[in-house]
Amino acid sequence: MLKTNFLDVELSNPLMNASGVHCMTTEELDELAGSAAGAFVTKTATRDYREGNPEPRYYDTALGSINSMGLPNNGLDYYLDYVIKRQKEGAKLQFLSVTGMSYEENISLLKKIQESEYEGVTEFNLSCPNVPGKPQIAYDFELTEKLLSEVFTFFTKPIGVKLPPYFDIAHFDEMARILNKFPLTYVNSVNSVGNGLYIDLDKEQVVIKPKGGFGGLGGEYIKPTALANVRAFRERLNPSIKIIGTGGVINGRDVFEHILCGADLVQVGTTLHKEGVAVFSRLAEELQEVMKEKGYKSLDDFRGKLKVIE
Ligand SMILES: O=C1NC(=O)NC(C(=O)O)N1
Numbered sequence: 366m367l368k369t370n371f372l373d374v375e376l377s378n379p380l381m382n383a384s385g386v387h388c389m390t391t392e393e394l395d396e397l398a399g400s401a402a403g404a405f406v407t408k409t410a411t412r413d414y415r416e417g418n419p420e421p422r423y424y425d426t427a428l429g430s431i432n433s434m435g436l437p438n439n440g441l442d443y444y445l446d447y448v449i450k451r452q453k454e455g456a457k458l459q460f461l462s463v464t465g466m467s468y469e470e471n472i473s474l475l476k477k478i479q480e481s482e483y484e485g486v487t488e489f490n491l492s493c494p495n496v497p498g499k500p501q502i503a504y505d506f507e508l509t510e511k512l513l514s515e516v517f518t519f520f521t522k523p524i525g526v527k528l529p530p531y532f533d534i535a536h537f538d539e540m541a542r543i544l545n546k547f548p549l550t551y552v553n554s555v556n557s558v559g560n561g562l563y564i565d566l567d568k569e570q571v572v573i574k575p576k577g578g579f580g581g582l583g584g585e586y587i588k589p590t591a592l593a594n595v596r597a598f599r600e601r602l603n604p605s606i607k608i609i610g611t612g613g614v615i616n617g618r619d620v621f622e623h624i625l626c627g628a629d630l631v632q633v634g635t636t637l638h639k640e641g642v643a644v645f646s647r648l649a650e651e652l653q654e655v656m657k658e659k660g661y662k663s664l665d666d667f668r669g670k671l672k673v674i675e
Pocket residue numbers: 385409432433434435436437490492493494495496556557581
């Protein structure tokens with residue numbers, strides 16, 4: 366009922382973690398691999414190990430979360446070794462998330478993956494909002510086009526881009542125009558809604574230390590934005606470019622809405638952080654329930670079929 370196909374690999378369901386949540390260590394990754402999730406993605410890796418921003422840097426709220434992690438990770442080799450090992454053990458589909466701390470590092474990271482034994486998917490994170498002084502790449506259209514143009518002069522393995530949310534139709538148009546130039550496997554919309562501010566009223570204080578309390582928002586706050594980005598890119602991108610929908614998934618109905626907007630896979634961040642890997646079986650059951658209520662037998666029956674008001 367929930368089975369889906371991605372790069373000719375059959376997945377039991379369209380659910381996976383959002384990069385950054387429950388995927389920093391091999392123990393966490395093993396737990397994801399052993400869970401009901403259809404697939405998993407690693408924490409975004411930079412070339413070298415990164416401590417990340419000072420704590421507190423993550424805070425769960427009633428309606429979602431705010432984070433300013435600052436790309437803490439164990440370095441590319443740690444994650445590359447992990448996915449290659451699992452690939453040799455027969456893993457069919459894996460996602461490795463990467464980003465560089467400079468233009469040159471972005472290129473050198475992808476060259477290293479291209480030259481490695483890894484045959485899985487690379488998720489190129491163009492949208493981390495939390496490294497002080499490092500603007501989100503994908504908000505710079507020229508830079509994004511320049512970077513992807515160079516990447517595709519040598520990169521031939523499956524690759525998707527993790528995008529920030531856009532809030533202007535002209536930006537959807539411009540970004541889609543650029544992305545349609547490249548043989549991307551997919552586009553993942555959205556990363557956290559950058560630079561929000563959450564206040565502890567009793568203390569009259571922010572709740573995270575980095576950047577004066579500014580951080581990326583996740584959870585219920587961002588579902589309408591996430592759905593709009595999934596829908597906008599599905600409407601604009603070549604059908605050969607798949608869509609991964611991320612943002613605001615609390616229950617099976619939210620998963621259904623992402624797929625209705627065009628998502629092929631759906632990632633879960635904040636709710637996974639709050640609930641642990643049991644969230645995947647809950648969401649799978651709830652999605653099946655919604656589909657049954659509506660008389661759908663497969664995801665293809667309703668994917669991308671959101672109706673407008675004529
Ligand atoms: O791309 C990212 N998005 C986030 O919301 N946080 C992390 C991070 O800060 O490392 N990175």
